[in-house]
Amino acid sequence: MTNAAPEFRWRSIALPALLPTLLFSTGEGAILPIIPVVATDLGATLAVAGLIAAMVMIGELVGDVPSGWIVARVGERVAMLGASSLALLGLVLSVFAPNPFLLGLGIFFAGLATAVFALARHAFMTSFVPIAYRARALSTLGGTFRLGYLVGPFLSAAVIHITGDTKAAFWIFVVGCLGAAITLLLLPDPETTFGAARLSRAQTNTGGTATVAPTEARMGLFSTLAARRDVLLRLGVGSAIVAALRASRQVILPLWAVSIGLADTQTALIIGIASIVDFGLFYAGGQIMDRFGRLWTALPSMIGLGVGHIGLALTSGLPGREGWFIVLAVFLSLANGIGAGMLMTMGADLAPRRDPAPFLGAWRFTNDAGAAAAPVAVAGLTALISLPFAAATLGVLGLVGAGVLLRYVPRFASGRTT
Incomplete structure (x- = not known):
């Protein structure tokens, strides 16, 4: 039995493809927990410190606007080098910021850089990895980001x-950016190494010559949103709900720990253990998607996230709340971990093979919009009613998202090899 793609050698690109991502994400993971602390030290109120912490996500959302166009024009490697440079600028500004405003601006630049860096690596995997290995490759990419976010805080x-x-x-992020740039410059460029393979596959699919349509390469985010609105208004809504539930989990768990009176050290230990469980499942999810289809992880992950949020709300008044919190934190991590790489894989399935970056930029924009909206929704519902009500509302939204995925994943992103 022959390999599905004899020209593809995963081991030969694993290091240059994933090492820069690990270095960059470890640096970003190192600063995320301390941004509110630094902002407070500079005189910010609690509300302003929260806004400054949110500038990472806001920067990513804004960065999604030009990222597809940038990657399509300059290529993945140059885009990531540029993103590392922009992140360095933001970090230097943050280190020497004399006030919360400049700190927020520096964090915003780091968010912009993250959007371009992540989109560039996503576009590379979409273009060069054969579909038979796609979910495993993108789950590994997602696992690499999660490993960085796990190691960084320690x-x-x-x-x-x-x-x-x-x-x-x-300065950890500074070292991570410099390390990512050095590896991008010194290690073989996987985009160049496998360029001939991509061209060959494109020629096979088009029956001869393969060229990237100039208008396709020049499409910006809003043009792509309009051109692909059929998919983005259906499956894109489901993916945005997935992103929202993932983001809300990261906000609700620490808030829940505070609400039930857990000590900081206990909270950190419980969430840390849950994060290890989350990380440990990334490759299993990719295997399932490649073997059985995308829906086999999308649906269990979405149902699990919805049920876990509802479970928090239902146990808020029960005795032994600390024990229930541990159980549900691990359960939510299991649900999230089995879906690692799910959104990236579905985006890759839907993207044009010859020039995926513009569509992937639009896809990531819809996802990041959901992720950015979730913390705001949690904060608003908690302020207006209660934290259990916020958890229950997000849980119901998760079950609605599961229904959307069940309806549209088989239609738009079956994961079948064609």
Whole structure:
């Protein structure tokens, strides 16, 4: 039995494809927990500190607007080098910021850089990895990001403990950006290495010559949104709900721990263990998607996230709330972990083979819009009614999202090899 794609050698591109991502995401993971602390030290109120922390997500959402166009014009490697440089600018500004405003601006630049960096690597995987391996490759990419976000806070804690300076965590991200840029420059460029393979596949699919349509390469975010509105108004809504439930989980769990009186160390330990469970499942999800189809992880993940949120609300008044919190934190991580790489894989399935970046930019924009809206919804519902009501509302939304995915994933993104 021959391989599905004899020209594809995963081991030969794993290091240059994933190492820059790991370095960049580890640096970003190192600064995320300390942004509100630094903002408060600079005189920000609690509300302003929360807004500054949200600038990462806001920057990513804004960065989705030009990212597809940038990657289509300059290529994945150059785009990631540019993103690393922009992140460095934001980090230097953050380190030396004398006030919360400049700190927020620096964090915003880091968010912009993250959008371009992530889109570039997503576009590479979409273009060069054969569909038979696509879900495993993109789940591994998602797992690489999660590993960075898992390791980063521990590095941050160690560096702050040694130096006694909270801002020292920013230098971890500086090192991560420099390391990513160096690996991009020194290691073989996988885009160049497998360029002939992509051209060959495109020629096979088009029956001869394969060229990227100039108008396709020049399409910006809003043109792509209009051109692909049929997919984005259907499956895109489902993916946005997935992103919203994932983002709300990261907000609700710490808030829930505070509401039931857990100590900071206990909260960190429980969420840390849950994060390890989350990370440990990334490759299993990719295997399932490649073997059985995208819906086999999309649906269980979405139902699990919805049920987990509802479970939090239902246990709010029960005795032994601490135990229920541990169980549900791990359950939510299981549901989230089995869906690692799910959104990237579905986006890759839907993107044009010859020039995926513009569509992937639009796809990531819809997802990031959901992710950005979720914390605002949690905060608003908690302020207006209660935290259990916010959890229940997001849980019901998750079950609605499961229905949307059940309806449209088989139609738009079956994951079948053609």
